[in-house]
Structures are given as C-alpha cells and as structure tokens.
Amino acid sequence: MLSGLKIKVNEKIYVKDPETSVLGKKILQESIFLINEIGFDNFTFKKLGDKIGSNESSIYRYFENKHKLLVYLCSWYWSWVEYKMVFKMTNIDDPFERLKRAITVVTEKAEEDLSIPHINESVLNTIIIAEFTKTLHTKEVDDENKEGFFLIYKSVINRLIQLIEEVNPKYPYPKSLASSIIEGGLHQYFLKDHLKTITDCNEQVSPTDFYLNLISTVLKK
Template identity: 75%
Template sequence: MKDIFSTIKIQVNEKIYVKDPETSALGRKIIQESILLMEEIGFDNFTFKKLGTKINSNESSIYRYFENKHKLLLYLSSWYWSWIEYKLFFATTNVDDSFEKLKKAITVVTEKIVDDKATAHINEAVLNKIIISEYTKTFHTKEVDEENKEGYFLIYKRVINRIVKLITEVNPEYPFAKSLASTIIEGSLHQHFLRDHLKTITNCDEHVSPTDFYINLIITVLKK
C-alpha cells in the first residue's frame, strides 16, 4: 500500500489555490507546517503571520499560494477526502461480498487515522484531528452555495456517494441511502470529537470505537 500511495498525486480543485503548493519546496512546507500549527492553536487563532513565523518566511509568500486561511482549510480538507477516497478504492477492490465491502468502506471512513509514511510532508493523523475539529467550518459559511457550484466539495461528495452505492448494493430497497451515508461520515467525526472531549454523551471510549458503532448500525438497519 505504501508503494502504491507514493506514486499517486492527490488532486485538489485548482480554484482553491493560487499556486499549487505541491510544485515547490516552500509550498510543501506551508502545507506541512500549517497542519501542525492549525492543530496546535485551532483554526480561529491561526493566521498567515503566525505560519510565516513558523516557517521563517514572509507572510506575503503564503499569499502567493492561498488567498486566505479559509482557502487553505479547503485545500487541507480536499486533500484529506481525496486521500480517503484512494483508501476506499484499495480497501474495497476485489471484495465480492457486498456487505463485507460496505463494512470495509465504513472502517476506512470511521477508523482512527495513523500517519501514512508515504506522504512525507503531510501527517494524516494530525490532519484527521483538524478534520474532526474544524471541517464544518469549510461549508458552514455564507459562501457555501457558490463554493459548491465551484466544485470545492466535489471530492467529499464523491466519498459519500461511494458509500451510498455500497449501501444500495447491500439493500436496494432501503430508502435513505444518502442520508445514512452522510450520517456515517459526518457522525463518525462527531463521535471521535465526543470521545476526546465530551465523554459522558457517547458510548465510544477506549474499548468501543466509532467504527464499532457504525458497523453495528448498518447491521441493524440494512440486514433483512
């Protein structure tokens, strides 16, 4: 798997950035350190000035890659969901049983993420923490409809629709496949958050994972 991922270039909507950060050492440094800084201080406290200090570069150099920190967060989230999409593809390829395929897919989108060493400048485990805490800020904005038209959330929607397709394969008569798929993906992020911060309102803990919960849910809901 590591060798496969090392040969893949993750695609992000080119409208999100001014200059592709993957094309230069500085761009990759911006991505690497922005992930670490954003996880450390939070998106609201994150600024390009603080990032510039961290990477020993002028704030203006960051603006040559991204218009603002919202676009940077969109880039990070798009990269993350594209990476998840690749993981989904490899996890479900050559799995014949439809229910086993769905369980493998749900595991990919709900499990605890570990760093993928094939992507040296991106720590997926840390990026996952940002997605858990900050992802809704990418679309809970007044510009969401326009950004949706621009295709900023296309990769995220593709991931959900992959799950929709697998749900339909398991039970074609189930009428709420889209709602179930989006609930699994959004809900798993929320359950990870609750497990880490608001432990008394979730059953997920060191023994029960969000993956356990959502696999139990699909067994209950979809099995005839």
C-alpha cells in the same frame, strides 16, 4: 500503499499549486501542525510565516486566505480517504463486506502514511475532526459548492451511497445514512475526547464499532 500517489485538489481552491514547490509543501506541512496546536480560529498566515521562516506575503501567493487553505487540506484528506477506500475494496465481491471495509476506512483514526512526507495524516485527521465543519458552515457554501470545492468530499459519500444500495436496494434513506456515517464518525470522535458523557464511544468502543453495528441493524433485508 499509496507510494507515488499524486492527489489532485480543485485548482480553484488555491492560487498556486502548493505541491509544485518546496515552499508550497512546507506551507502544507507546517500549517497542519500549527492549526492542530492553536486551532483554526487563532491561526493566521503571519503566525505560519513566522513558523516557516518566510514572509506572510509568500503564503498569499499560494492561498487567497486561511479558509481556502483549510478547504484545501480537507479536500486533500478526503481524496486520500477515497484512495484508501478503493484499495480496501479491491477484489472483494461480497457487497456487505465491501461496505464494512469502506465504513472502517472513513470512521477509523488515521495513521501517518510515511510515503507522503510533507503531510502528517494522523495530525490532519485530528484537524478534520475539530475543524472540518468550518469549511461548510459559511455564508459562501452555496457558491463554493457550485465552484466544486466539495466534489471530493461528496465523492466519498457517493461511494458509500452506492455500496448501501448494493447491500439493500430497498433501504429508503441511503443518502442520509451515508452522509450521517461520514459526519457522525467525526462527531463521535469529538464527543469521545471532549463530551464523554453523551457518547458510548470510549477507549474500548470506537466510532467504527458503532457504525458497523448500525448498518448491520438498519440494512437487514
């Protein structure tokens, strides 16, 4: 579906675009597996360098620190999700069907897209569920927001806002609903895997099922 796709990430996030070299792509590829394996808190450029057989200093030529690497991976992910949203809504005229398709894309478990070999989207999705809030919950979030670090993430939410308003222009909280769907979808997957007693999501009921039911209820005119 996304063959030939070139995802662009804010150039202020990286020192050198990792998509422009074999080493850069290897850094992205292996950092995803390593963060998923040991967690972001335990992840270091030294450990990544050992894994890819390269000096730690070579990684710093692409990213200033591991926080910006995580921001890059998250930005890449949300850009990929946005492309999928647009694709799924193409040639669909009914506003509610468009919204349902968009919510399905942003809340379903990602599958690996083999047309982008250096990014395993399924594993990256697992990282987003566990680690995405760490890109936002920092002392630098306001400055990074001004620099445009989260434009792609906000673009996905803004698309949902527009779709909600198309379905029910009188609904008073489209922004809160849209951002809650995005954040809540990730959180429900986390609860399903780790704190099972405080979510209705399980192997039979997905976060997608919950949010499709939610919008059917709250957006009734």
